[in-house]
Amino acid sequence: MSDAVQPDPSRLDPTMQAEIEALRAQTGETRRATVAAMEDILHRPFPVLDHGFVRVVDYMGDDGAVVQAARVSYGRGTKQVREDRGLIRYLMRHRHTTPFEMCEIKFHVKLPIFVARQWIRHRTANVNEYSARYSVMDREFYIPAPEHLAAQSSDNRQGRGTVLEGAEAAEVLDILRGDAVRCHANYEHMLGTDDDARLGLARELARMNLTLNTYTQWYWKTDLHNLMHFLSLRADSHAQFEIRVYAEVMLDLMARWVPVIHEAFRDYRMGGLHLSRPALSVVRRALAGEAVTQADSGLSPREWRELWAALDLPMPE
Amino acid sequence: MSDAVQPDPSRLDPTMQAEIEALRAQTGETRRATVAAMEDILHRPFPVLDHGFVRVVDYMGDDGAVVQAARVSYGRGTKQVREDRGLIRYLMRHRHTTPFEMCEIKFHVKLPIFVARQWIRHRTANVNEYSARYSVMDREFYIPAPEHLAAQSSDNRQGRGTVLEGAEAAEVLDILRGDAVRCHANYEHMLGTDDDARLGLARELARMNLTLNTYTQWYWKTDLHNLMHFLSLRADSHAQFEIRVYAEVMLDLMARWVPVIHEAFRDYRMGGLHLSRPALSVVRRALAGEAVTQADSGLSPREWRELWAALDLPMPE
Amino acid sequence: MSDAVQPDPSRLDPTMQAEIEALRAQTGETRRATVAAMEDILHRPFPVLDHGFVRVVDYMGDDGAVVQAARVSYGRGTKQVREDRGLIRYLMRHRHTTPFEMCEIKFHVKLPIFVARQWIRHRTANVNEYSARYSVMDREFYIPAPEHLAAQSSDNRQGRGTVLEGAEAAEVLDILRGDAVRCHANYEHMLGTDDDARLGLARELARMNLTLNTYTQWYWKTDLHNLMHFLSLRADSHAQFEIRVYAEVMLDLMARWVPVIHEAFRDYRMGGLHLSRPALSVVRRALAGEAVTQADSGLSPREWRELWAALDLPMPE
Amino acid sequence: MSDAVQPDPSRLDPTMQAEIEALRAQTGETRRATVAAMEDILHRPFPVLDHGFVRVVDYMGDDGAVVQAARVSYGRGTKQVREDRGLIRYLMRHRHTTPFEMCEIKFHVKLPIFVARQWIRHRTANVNEYSARYSVMDREFYIPAPEHLAAQSSDNRQGRGTVLEGAEAAEVLDILRGDAVRCHANYEHMLGTDDDARLGLARELARMNLTLNTYTQWYWKTDLHNLMHFLSLRADSHAQFEIRVYAEVMLDLMARWVPVIHEAFRDYRMGGLHLSRPALSVVRRALAGEAVTQADSGLSPREWRELWAALDLPMPE
CATH class of the missing domain: 1.10.20 (Histone, subunit A)
Structure with missing residues (x-):
């Protein structure tokens, strides 16, 4: 979680700020899993682009809820903190995805329409968008810095x-x-x-x-497994900048929500590299001391370049 | 919500009861929507069949969350209680389903395998089942009363x-x-x-x-729209008794959770009747005073019988 | 299937027409179910709005495929044509939806972006849209008649x-x-x-x-159950005109593809009326000869008006 | 595609064989994409386990259909065979999944109930199972060799x-x-x-x-993207033998259907290795000539062992 990413109420006009603060003032007691770092920022907008924002409106579950479901347990499901962390990392490493579906999060997002058109392609989420059949669209557009x-x-x-x-x-x-x-x-x-x-x-x-840079807004709710899938594609360097900045804020919010899962996600999903069968063969031969060349690698010139770039090593002569 | 449906901790052995009560003792403060009637029964098992149960493990949202999402609002989204109720009933009547996807619930269910095989056909839910590859199945079977x-x-x-x-x-x-x-x-x-x-x-x-009446268990999480779809099929008189009893308990739990939505659901989805085009024509003609017979109704003899039975009226001569 | 709905190659420029006719000229022999009325129009564009079109690019299954799957049969699954029709109508009437998922259809559609934004909300379909990140958008806009x-x-x-x-x-x-x-x-x-x-x-x-009336295009593939859900919402009089005209053409194409299912769909799904629990009670009382008034109907004035309008009968005094 | 995997009509009784051969004898002309290698085996059962089978009942699309959708083209979408192959491999390598959703396949499968319970967890498929509420289950069980x-x-x-x-x-x-x-x-x-x-x-x-090794059967239909996801998990060495044998036959059927996609799938999805962020760092350092030890690797002893085993290289001292 980066210090730079902070909620900024001034992104909204005073009426909306007041509504949000009124909502924040209503607290209740619950027997559900509660995450203090999420309560701190609940409802408040995190600015994105020139007029957009992301704010967490609700969440269900925490790191422990994944452990609880994986064990189909009666109580919290936790053993030792250390064991729980080990189980979460095991599940992430071996792509056991269903326990991560047991946490859910709901965002309110304001975003340009052309970004919304990319975003909506992630089908496994629940969406309520502001309707331009019922209401008049605000006079707000995205103009790039x-x-x-x-x-x-x-x-x-x-x-x-x-x-x-x-x-x-x-x-x-x-x-x-x-x-x-x-x-x-x-x-x-x-x-x-x-x-x-x-x-x-x-x-x-x-x-x-209206032009495609007009801002729209929606409620977007998804489970943690599908959130991670979204983030792995959209917080990636190949994603268009205008959607990546949303994903980066959401990745930061995920770190507040489920810190152990977030760490495992960064280690095993975001920061890694998938080697194809022929690329794996090249790495194996090179590690065994062989001087592999593109010509005898089984890789196309493009794949050969991509491999060494991904390994961040100079291409062999 | 019927008085007869109450949690009964004695359905579980003392170790599990203790785990659940320990979990219930942990409360926290939250800014999320909280439903007192759900907090009352959270985690506790509602008995079903001879060894099964349903218990609510977590929930997200309340009646107001649907209103909030339908309005894509900044605050709670509520205006007057009366207006909110009107909006919920309007959404239900006109099959605007997406706002109901904004509430989520998670159950822990113990059920016979042959019931689980019917239940799992509802695909839009998240499931973690107790694994007989990892663990030994308990010696518990469903024997009908x-x-x-x-x-x-x-x-x-x-x-x-x-x-x-x-x-x-x-x-x-x-x-x-x-x-x-x-x-x-x-x-x-x-x-x-x-x-x-x-x-x-x-x-x-x-x-x-193992035989198909052996009990298994799972965590099952779904949104309110899909829960209502499940309940409309499984709390129905045509459903097999052994799954219907689960659905009936869940319908009761829904009444505690989202009472206004539950009322609208019973009025517009469960208690109603779908008239086919030819059946609608029969009703229209009969209401206009015409003496319609099966022969000139456009309905097959079977459909003709089904119509009057559904209307709970004697079949015209 | 209406005579008015016919493919019109002139909707496309000569190069595209030539590509389509070249594709149509390639025929092969197959052991799969084949529908002559679909082969007749395969690949050809049906005009919609001022520059849009719908064309069928591929299909899987026919009326018989639903019967075959419902019976989990080894051969075609058909008995007598009459029995098959009865089974299809039974499945439709009783909302047995899974057999209808066994047919699949793929369309190529050209449509304004604001229509695409409504359409994409139907999540249970496969979509490949023309990408404005890769390619330049054509200079074509929807201007209403x-x-x-x-x-x-x-x-x-x-x-x-x-x-x-x-x-x-x-x-x-x-x-x-x-x-x-x-x-x-x-x-x-x-x-x-x-x-x-x-x-x-x-x-x-x-x-x-770009403005939201700019035309885009996509390949859109769905199963017959989800197609019917789409059509029941979008070929409905409450749908916006600009999406309804697409749905109406697709409904016509469905009549060519699976005529028996199409007939059952029109009888039981499109042309009918859902009576809520209180509305059913009003109808029942009126059919039994009682003079029901809005005041004692259990319906709001609005629902009372809607009921008699849907029944196409004068409102009782 | 292995020579060992062949259809064997004798897996079925003579009545069913006759039904299948009667179905195979009905051929028609079509303008849809047709794959000769699929037509050869269409409808015929491939034996699995002692009484099970897999047979292809229908298919939509071929290698070219993926190219066609990726290009949102008017005709077949193909340029040169070589370019098409390059595009398919590019899409597979960079996880562009939507074009692979444009092909669809339908199987009839006979399988033990405990295998069906694993299989059904793949939710993005259409299923019609033989119903033990309507019909009597055959006296056939899986007994392991x-x-x-x-x-x-x-x-x-x-x-x-x-x-x-x-x-x-x-x-x-x-x-x-x-x-x-x-x-x-x-x-x-x-x-x-x-x-x-x-x-x-x-x-x-x-x-x-009934016991869980009783055979059931179903029609199972899915798109090629989800089929590959199923195969990557179930044709894997970690899958239970009794489901893996089904996946292996289906992988072979996929090779007949879409040979270019099958080759890309084996190169980039099945035969590869995902390196986590810390494992990637180890490989990078080792390739740069550094003598990395488990102690300074950032990997747990277990992950360290798994890495060298996956690379098929001796663990460094």
Whole structure:
């Protein structure tokens, strides 16, 4: 858990802040597993991007709940803390996934629509999104910070290259801001919610005029196994920056919630490397002292490069 | 919620009772939604059948959590109690299911294997079952009470008819008890856990000798929408008695947990009737004063009988 | 199956038409169940909205496959055609859903992004969407036909009211067209794919400038049970027009594919009415000759109105 | 695909063989993707264990269907065979899973109940099982071959150790056979389907007397992504022998169906090794020439042993 990641109520307007603090003031006694570090931050927004946030709205279970379910036990399921840690690490290492489904977490997230479109592809979650058929969308758009205004990568069809600067950067920002503002103003005009109430177009139609960087929000609830799957893909360096920053905050929240599982997750799932059958053969031969070359490795030139890069070692001559 | 359904710690042996009471003694303060009626019974077993039970191990959310998610709100989401109730009933009536996915519940259940085989067909739940590869199965079997010893129905291929009595009933009970006991004794003998340690067969093999009325147990976690789907099928009069009794206890537990949702569920989902297109046409014509007959109803004789039975009215001549 | 719904190759440009016809020219012999009415239209696009389409790319199973699975049979599973029809109707009437999961269908769909956002909420399907991280989005937007340019409903928070006309309609269409065109031109300008290659912004960023009526496309595959669930919600009069037109074409395609199941679906699922417990009580009393009033009905005024409207009968005084 | 794995009609009785051959004789012309190697074996049973089988009942798609969906293309989607193969291997290597969901397969499987209980835990499949509420279960049980009659492993809580022999083996086989036969005879006696029709117990009750090695059967349908997930867990050396033999036959069937995907699956998923973060660090240091010891490796003694065993190299001193 990084010190830098802290809730910041000022991300919300005073009315919402007041609602959240009123909710936080209501406490009750419970016989359920309770995690002090989660209670500390419950309901409060963690800022992400220029207008987005993630806040934990509810949680079920803790490190012990996984142990309890794995043992199908009557009480807490814990033996010694040390044994519990060993069991959790064993389950993670050997991909016994069902006990991790026994913890559940619910977030309230505010995010740009184009990020929401990626996120929703994770199907094993429960979602309630703010409806633009019922309600009017706020006038809030994601405009990248200048340091994230990257050019198309020249060697990766879906990646980013160098950062745009100067006049180019300014032009892009002007376009993004200008189009979003104009489209939203026209959206309100068509709805008749500006000074001119003439048009009154149906909300479900008017929304089609909004740009994809408009912010939406949803309640998103998932179990810990599926959360880890989401984080392993989205807190990864290959993920698009705009979704990765959400995943990084959620990874930090996971560390507060289930610290032992979080540690095992980082050791066995996030920080590791999957060797394919031919790559494993190369590593084995090299460790046995053989001078392996790409030509006799069974790997394509691309896989050969990827292997040594992943090992963070110089490519053999 | 019926008064008859109460937890009964004596269903468990003293060690387990002690574990549960120790767990109940640990309370904490929380900012999450808390339901007093659930806290009252948390962890305690509700007896089902001769050796089974259901106990609530954890829960997330309450009636208000559904309202909160439906409104994607910042605070509790509640307006007036009356408005919240109206919204919940509206959502239930119009099959807006996603807000009900925002509540979650976790049960510990002990049940016969043949019941577990029906239950597991509900796929949208998380399950950790006691493993007969790791552990030895207890010597506990389901033997029906005499009043549930029904003959095969003569007019329903999957139903029950009249109750067996006298010598027939006695013979059936003797067989069920005898075979279960003998198979379990031989299971232990093959494992080498009886006086004779000679055989020592692998647990994963020896278990195949057990009968399907042997009790197993699992942790079962699901969201409220899927729980209601389970209950609408399994607390129904067409469900097999041995799974229905579990569903009935869970329906009662649902009433303690989310009373407003439970009421709406009973009004709009459980107690209602789905009219097919042709059946709707019959009802419409009859309400308009027409004397409809089976012959001109568009219904098969079977559907015609089913309709009037479902309406609880005498079949028109 | 309506005569009006026919494939129309001219919806695609000549290159794509040629690809599709080349694919159609490749036929093979198979021992799998084959449906002639599906082979007739396989791969060809059915137009929807102004630029969208639905086309069937593959299918698995037919009416008989449901019978075969319900009977867990070795051969085709069919007895008499009449008996098979009876079984299918029985399964549909009694909500035995798993046999309907044994048929599978795969569509290629082109649709506006705001429609895709509704559609994707059906989670039990497989989806591959055209990626705006890899590829450039075409310059195609949904612009409603004048007769679908509806005002916000005054009595339904999510519905449509009367149609806009004259100057108001013209103004809305101008806005929608103008903003979509400008945003897309700026999108291409930021990408550097217009005459000015200076900017070269990453595709994953530039896409955020597009409006929600931009067309996307995907492969969407689902089983027949989940297709029927989708159709029961989206081919319904409460669904937004822009998704309903897709569902209506798919319902027609379903009639070609599995005609007996389609008929049962229309009788028992689409054309019927679910009576709540209190509504059932009203119907029962009225059929028994009682003069029921709203005041003693147990229904709210709104539910009372909804009931008689659904029955298509005048509300009793 | 191994030559040893061949369909064997004699696994079924002559009536079923005839039904299958009648089905195979019905061929049709189709515009769908067709795989000759699948047509060859369609419907025919591949024997597994003493009475079980797996047979392919239907399939959708081929290697090309994955390429087609990944490209969201209009025609077959294929470019050069070589490029298609490269794309498939890229998708597999980088865990792009959704295109593999675009192929679907349906099996008819006969298997012991205790194997079915493991299998059903894979939730993302469609299943229709033979119902013991409707029908009478056949008198067929799994009795292990003598060479699979293993003792409990002494160092693995869920594994098998040495094989039982001589008198011990004979005693186990006698028990398994004797109990299964007696329980089934009593099952039929309670049903009244033997010479004595007196009892007539309901089928849904009588079935509880059966042992867990009784054979059941089901239709099981899944997409290729989930099939590969199933195979990676169940065709693995840690899986119980009695489910692994089914997975091995299905892996062979997969090789006939989608040979290019099968090859990629074996290279990148089945034959590889996942290195945890600390294990990756050990490998990196060793490859760089450092003499790493367990003490300074960051691995527990157990993980240290597992690493060198997985690398198939002697443990460093």
